[in-house]
Amino acid sequence: MRSTAIIIMHLTAISFCSTLSCQENPDTVYGLDPVLYNGTLYASYLPGNVNGHPYLFSSGFEPGYVIIKGRKFDNVLLNYDIFNQKLLLKYQDLNGSGRIILLSQAWMNVFSLQDKQFEYIDAGTGQKKLFQVIGNDTLKILYSWKKELSLSNQAGNTGYYFSDPVKTMYLYGNNGLYRFRNNRNFIDFFYPEIKSKIAIYLRENRINVRKASDRNMLLLINNCNEI
Secondary structure, X not given: OHHHHHHHHHHHHHOOOOOOOOOEOHHHOOOOOOOOOOEEEOOXXXXXXXXXXXXXXXXOOEEEEEEEOOEEEEEEEXXXXXXXXXXEEEEEOOOOOEEEEEEOOOOEXXXXXXXXXXXXXXXXXXXXXXXXXXXXXXXXXXXXXEOXXXXXXXXXXXXXXXOOXXXXXXXXXXXXXXXXXXXXXXXXXXXXXXXXXXHHHHHHOOOOOOOOOXXXXXXXXXXXXXX
16 A cells, blocks of 8 residues: 555656656747746656556547636647646647646636536635536536546556546535535435425436436536526
């Protein structure tokens, strides 16, 4: 267990910044938009005995949008590392070379990948965390995504592997975050006079909140806001 913890700490520290590359991006000085192209240069140094990747979807970068200081930048290449909770931006510098930077949490508000929207939200601890957000009304559904890095228990395999993405579900409103795990937990959040209506909606639409698609969860939370 101690060696696993050391490996995880080591990977967290070196997966992103080498001694020479963990510095301010020079392109912000020489012509590229400093609002977008402003962050720490990224360099991945995962050892060869680590299977899988730390990202939500895949190791490849995909087009999405990001909102920084209220400005929206469309069709930028992004990837979301859920192991370290970092958003990466890939682009070509002024010399045509590919670069990857970590976007600043202090500047970024919202980003989108694969039609999923993510926001930095205060989780009640005074610190903002990244959540996938479903819904645009007073009450929203939030998903927190993460991955674990574990030691393989297969005979003869001494490597490490990343888990599948792990999702934690919340309802988010004026009273902060409420975690739910299943349909019963979800219904328990609401006032007694509307619990039966939500239970009927879940049953009639055959919704299991643990497995439901984002679209079905959006329809569900829209219904809850209208009751």
